[in-house]
Amino acid sequence: MRVLVVSAPLVGHVFPLVPLARALRDAGHEVLIATAAEGLAVRGAGLPVEDVAPGFRFGLIAARIMLRHPLIARAELAGDAGTRGVALLFGAVNARIADGVVKLADRWKPDLVVHEPLAVAGALAAAHRGVPAVLHENSLDKPLRRHGVAEVAPHAARLTIAPPSVVGARPGRPMRCVPYSGDGALPDWLRHRPPRPRIAVSRSTVGGPGGGDLMRAVVAAAAGVDAEIVLVRPDRAITRKGTLPDNVRTVDWVPLTAVLPTCAGIVHHGGAGTVFAAFAASVPQLVVPGAGDRTHNARLVAARGAGLAVPAKEITAADLTRLTTDTSLAYAAAEVSQELAAMAEPAEIVEELEALRG
Numbered sequence: 001m002r003v004l005v006v007s008a009p010l011v012g013h014v015f016p017l018v019p020l021a022r023a024l025r026d027a028g029h030e031v032l033i034a035t036a037a038e039g040l041a042v043r044g045a046g047l048p049v050e051d052v053a054p055g056f057r058f059g060l061i062a063a064r065i066m067l068r069h070p071l072i073a074r075a076e077l078a079g080d081a082g083t084r085g086v087a088l089l090f091g092a093v094n095a096r097i098a099d100g101v102v103k104l105a106d107r108w109k110p111d112l113v114v115h116e117p118l119a120v121a122g123a124l125a126a127a128h129r130g131v132p133a134v135l136h137e138n139s140l141d142k143p144l145r146r147h148g149v150a151e152v153a154p155h156a157a158r159l160t161i162a163p164p165s166v167v168g169a170r171p172g173r174p175m176r177c178v179p180y181s182g183d184g185a186l187p188d189w190l191r192h193r194p195p196r197p198r199i200a201v202s203r204s205t206v207g208g209p210g211g212g213d214l215m216r217a218v219v220a221a222a223a224g225v226d227a228e229i230v231l232v233r234p235d236r237a238i239t240r241k242g243t244l245p246d247n248v249r250t251v252d253w254v255p256l257t258a259v260l261p262t263c264a265g266i267v268h269h270g271g272a273g274t275v276f277a278a279f280a281a282s283v284p285q286l287v288v289p290g291a292g293d294r295t296h297n298a299r300l301v302a303a304r305g306a307g308l309a310v311p312a313k314e315i316t317a318a319d320l321t322r323l324t325t326d327t328s329l330a331y332a333a334a335e336v337s338q339e340l341a342a343m344a345e346p347a348e349i350v351e352e353l354e355a356l357r358g
Contacts, residue, residue: 001354002030004110005136006101006122008093009036009056012204012273013116016138016161018045019178020114023346024353032108034101034122044182052100052121061092079295086292090118101125111357117141123155132156132356139272140167140300141293156356159349163279163339166304173352176343179277181256190230190251190259197227197264197324202256203235204269213312214288218267222248224317227264227324232256257281265323267315270294275301282337284329286319288312305332 005021007014014035025031025047033042036053043049065088066073076085098121105113105125112131115122116138126133135158158172201218215234222229222245231238231250239250256274260266260281267286268274275297278285285307287298298309307329310319323329 001112001357002032002108002110003353004105004108004113004122004125005031005033006113006115006119006125007033007035007039007042008090008116008119009039009053009058009097011038011041012271013118013138014039014042015045015180015182015273016177016276017114017116017136018042018047018180020136020159020175020346020349021045021047023350026347027350027354029350032104032110034104035119036097036100041182045180046183050104052104053097056096058093061096062089065089065092077291079289079291079293086118094119094121094124097121098124102128105129112353114353134159134353134356135172137161137170137172139293140275140297141272157353161276161340161343163336165339166279166300166306166336173349174343175349176345177276177280177340178346179257179273179280181273181277182253184253184255184258186254186258187251189249190254190262193262194228198262199225199227199229199320199324200232200256200259200263200266200268201229201234202232202266202268202274204271214267214269214315217312217315218320219244219248221315221317221320225320227320229320230259232259265320267320267323270297272297279306279333279336280340282330282334284308284323284326284333286310286315286323288315304336305329306336307333 003024005017007017021031033047033049034052036051036056037058072084101121102125113122113126114134114136116136123133133155135155137160140162159175160170160172161175161177201215215231215238229248233253234250257277260283263283265284266278270287270290285301287301287309289295289298301307302309
């Protein structure tokens, strides 16, 4: 069976699709990932990847949308735009990649198309070819229809990876979220838990205003925290300013999923991939509300009791200390981890997808 996996051209959208794509490949099926721009980083996963929109620039499209709709742009940056901003932005994104996805489908002739909610170009290609389309959830946000991005055709199946205790009941076949953040080795000092609690601090892979505020706030509070704090890919402006507190270390890109098992907490920007990775690793989170779905995600984590939602400018040493010492946070994080672990693994879903061919 040939399976075309379609994602919007962003790392955070395509990486969650890797575990199922690998499971399909390992079961003997041909798999091809269709994406563009930043999404092409998925090539490191060892799967065939096709660039369906050469020269695509996500930032340029986002800037145009923001200039044309300043009120929506302001709400989007604050994380309060609801479905308005995402519908405009990803409607434009899909208009840009749709031709490439359809042409690829005509050339490659897939038997099945798997796509994420904001890559409806995949559903378009499936309808064009007359083959089943499978919607693969990759976020904690609301289902596709509620985004204001219309479905092209009914889906043959929906795969939901979000834990019900966090997002509530959702339609679709539950599938375990197996977080993927790239492959690679860790430096020796990151391989094991240190004598005192370790807090990882991660920022978004997508540039934007306020991107360095999170790490600057943590560094400012770090001296008052009895923990080892690890900044992952810090902004140069932070490391250029001089000596960091003694308990703060820095590291370049590392696979976050490999780092988290050594951590007692994580501070991050609220991206869905990082939220899921922390859930899976049973690690309490301090989530900084922000643009897009990040405020929504921060509120969900805090409401579940598995972490804290704190604006960057309000982060204190007390918040960071609570992250690693509050047993209620650790208990809730462990509950969500167990909830995810009880779901079917991607490899168990493969046979169900094979049956969709009819």
